[in-house]
Amino acid sequence: MQMLSALRTSTIAISLFAVVCAAVIATTQVTTVDLIAQNEREQKAKALYEIVPRSSIDNDLLEDTVEIVSPTLQGHSAPVTVYRARKNGVVTSVILPLVAPDGYSGIITLIAGINADGSVAGVRVLTHKETPGLGDKVDTKKSDWVYSFNGLSKQGSSDSRWAVKKDGGEFDQFTGATITPRAIVGAVSRALDYFAEHRTELLDLTEDKITEVAR
Template sequence: MRFDREQLQMVLALFLVAAIAAVLLGMTDLFTREPIAAAQRQTLHHALEQVLPGHNNDPQAEAAVVAGHEIYPARQDHALAGLAWEVVAPDGYSGSIHILIGLRPDGRLLAIRVTDHKETPGLGDGIVRNQSWLDSFRDHGLDDIRWLVKKDGGDFDQFTGATITPRAVVKAVKGALEFYRANRAAIVTRFGDSTDAAVAAEVGK
């Protein structure tokens, strides 16, 4: 197949446009990648500050993957004070709900925060607006409360007209506590140190 001069010019023009577009896309990615990453780190930093106790380390800098979860340790003068990681409730009313868990080394909750969701405004979004409901998780462990909403015979309130959303969150948080119980020795070994004698003793029981 032979190309005449006009067809060849058209092919070259299309090639040039595609090459310029590729260069521009590459430059855009190059110049925006770090600002986007920095914004994501700052957002995570803010969320971690909400679920972890007072600490003087950088949990993001010390994060490590243990048993499939990226875990962020909080330390106070080198002693392990708390741990945080994200869990996903796949069964929200309008999609997945992302939850950041803050946990004491002894397995009791420090706090939870919902970091991403698509729940209905005015109904399911009570998981971010209702601070007293979020606080109802604090200080509880796996065995000292019934991990269901009250409609299902548990101890957690549901929202008027929106039971599916809080049910999904309660189930996901309970799953996080079960994960910690199953992997506690590995997690504390990874993040603990010689100043954590009490924690090590608990794990050894």
């Protein structure tokens, strides 16, 4: 009887311990998921507002979005989010998520802001695995190379200026590293082409707004 009582007590204790552990793990997971989501949102907002300053618009970039599907920009057919910047209700620029599949060390993810007039508002590299000291100069912490896109535009999809100098274009490459800047230039160039083809939808231009802009 004493043995059965001891076993019963041990079983109850173990069960209670398991329940407490499960509750702690569940609480930790929920808290961690929320924290990770918050951190991701803050990092995303930081990158977006580096391209389009908060002071220049009157909407929330993270909330004013549209979904697109573009294998050309992303390398896949899943929907991705485009962010819209507005002033007085008018879309002044959009920020497109891009993938450069041809980096030296693999895929490079980035975002490109494009103004309503088709010029580049800014470019930021989000993730890469490029060689430290060479290809990693696409990172603003390493160099100001990505700022060279600011204000530029394309004269048609075949604009030969949109290439690194080694390929006959106007963009500087890095000493000892041409593949990485070539990949970034190509990705931004494709983004400008996409914007030109889908300008009406991206800028949320209804017939009334198109008429207003024309005036």
